[in-house]
Amino acid sequence: MRAAILEHFGGPDNFIVGEVPRPVPGVDQILVKVAACGVCGHDLLNRAGHFPHSRLPLVPGHEIAGTVVDTGLSVKRFKAGDRVALIQRIPCGLCALCRSGRENICVSGPGFYGEEISGGYGDYVIASERNAVGVPDNIPLKIAAVLSCAIGTGFHALRRAMLGLGDSVLITGASGGVGIHTVKLAKLMGLKTIAVTSAEDKREKLVAAGADEIVISPGYQFHKQIREVTGGDGVDAVIEITGSPTFASSIRSVKAGGRVMLVGNVEPGNVPLNPAMAILKEISLIGSGHATLADLQKVVELVATNQIQPEIAATIPRDKVSDAHRLMEERKTSGRVVLIHEDT
Numbered sequence: 001m002r003a004a005i006l007e008h009f010g011g012p013d014n015f016i017v018g019e020v021p022r023p024v025p026g027v028d029q030i031l032v033k034v035a036a037c038g039v040c041g042h043d044l045l046n047r048a049g050h051f052p053h054s055r056l057p058l059v060p061g062h063e064i065a066g067t068v069v070d071t072g073l074s075v076k077r078f079k080a081g082d083r084v085a086l087i088q089r090i091p092c093g094l095c096a097l098c099r100s101g102r103e104n105i106c107v108s109g110p111g112f113y114g115e116e117i118s119g120g121y122g123d124y125v126i127a128s129e130r131n132a133v134g135v136p137d138n139i140p141l142k143i144a145a146v147l148s149c150a151i152g153t154g155f156h157a158l159r160r161a162m163l164g165l166g167d168s169v170l171i172t173g174a175s176g177g178v179g180i181h182t183v184k185l186a187k188l189m190g191l192k193t194i195a196v197t198s199a200e201d202k203r204e205k206l207v208a209a210g211a212d213e214i215v216i217s218p219g220y221q222f223h224k225q226i227r228e229v230t231g232g233d234g235v236d237a238v239i240e241i242t243g244s245p246t247f248a249s250s251i252r253s254v255k256a257g258g259r260v261m262l263v264g265n266v267e268p269g270n271v272p273l274n275p276a277m278a279i280l281k282e283i284s285l286i287g288s289g290h291a292t293l294a295d296l297q298k299v300v301e302l303v304a305t306n307q308i309q310p311e312i313a314a315t316i317p318r319d320k321v322s323d324a325h326r327l328m329e330e331r332k333t334s335g336r337v338v339l340i341h342e343d344t
């Protein structure tokens with residue numbers, strides 16, 4: 001099959017488009033012809049060589065939608081021709097995490113697309129009944145590609161943040177692919193939604209997404225403004241999507257007893273934390289990874305019934321993957337950049 005292949009870690013021009021072996025599905029797996037694959041901040045870090053599980057040469061891409069073309073003998077829920085979206089990893093289905101509905105953090109299965117297993121920058125991927133959800137005909141596959149990561153990540157974090165109707169939530173990196181959809185989901189949940197973004201020209205999109213308050217903070221120091229717009233208390237929860245640059249201000253933005261959900265980290269590295277801040281205010285720091293299969297199923301329903309409108313910033317042919325990575329690195333986009341495979 002053809003694929004955008006990374007042979008050396010480095011810059012956006014390191015991809016070459018060429019031939020690699022087509023993956024062969026096991027007895028409990030399906031073969032999916034990829035129609036579209038979202039490009040994620042995670043992909044940029046992977047390309048630069050920040051992930052220990054990635055082995056070169058690799059085919060990146062974990063935001064995958066496509067059509068089933070082959071099924072293993074024991075597969076019951078899918079048949080050739082079915083349209084599917086996938087969560088970012090194939091879990092084992094048997095470990096304690098999988099059995100408690102936390103297959104998103106399973107480390108016993110085949111693994112994560114674009115790291116342990118060949119990803120959606122290739123023409124085909126393997127999947128299983130444990131990571132695939134059927135996509136109804138009213139959702140185009142280029143939209144379906146963004147459901148699990150760009151929408152599902154915020155869905156998962158908001159679910160884990162245990163917020164109630166009328167609670168307040170601060171979302172950092174609010175104009176990015178995950179951020180803009182988290183704003184929309186927060187509004188759908190009836191939360192007072194405060195969006196932090198880096199530049200004035202991103203305000204309009206955040207207003208359209210439904211943010212109640214928009215804080216423009218190019219210098220990542222926003223906690224005083226957050227206290228002002230929350231009557232001095234701070235927010236019930238922060239969905240921290242930017243990571244190390246915004247962390248210090250996020251901690252100061254949350255009210256006593258609140259939660260900081262650690263979702264993204266655009267610049268790998270450590271964050272400053274004075275334990276007293278968390279102790280005296282009993283702030284919970286909660287890591288939140290990617291969507292579970294149940295999360296993705298819900299997101300498909302929300303999009304199919306038009307309760308959440310996905311934001312696609314650009315669609316780019318798969319063979320022009322370097323352009324897509326450059327566009328992402330310039331951080332001038334709102335919403336998701338999606339790679340489209342040739343004949344879709």
Ligand SMILES: [Zn+2]
Pocket residue numbers: 039040041042062063149150
């Ligand atoms: Zn992603």
Ligand SMILES: [Zn+2]
Pocket residue numbers: 091092093094095096097098099103106107108109
């Ligand atoms: Zn497992």
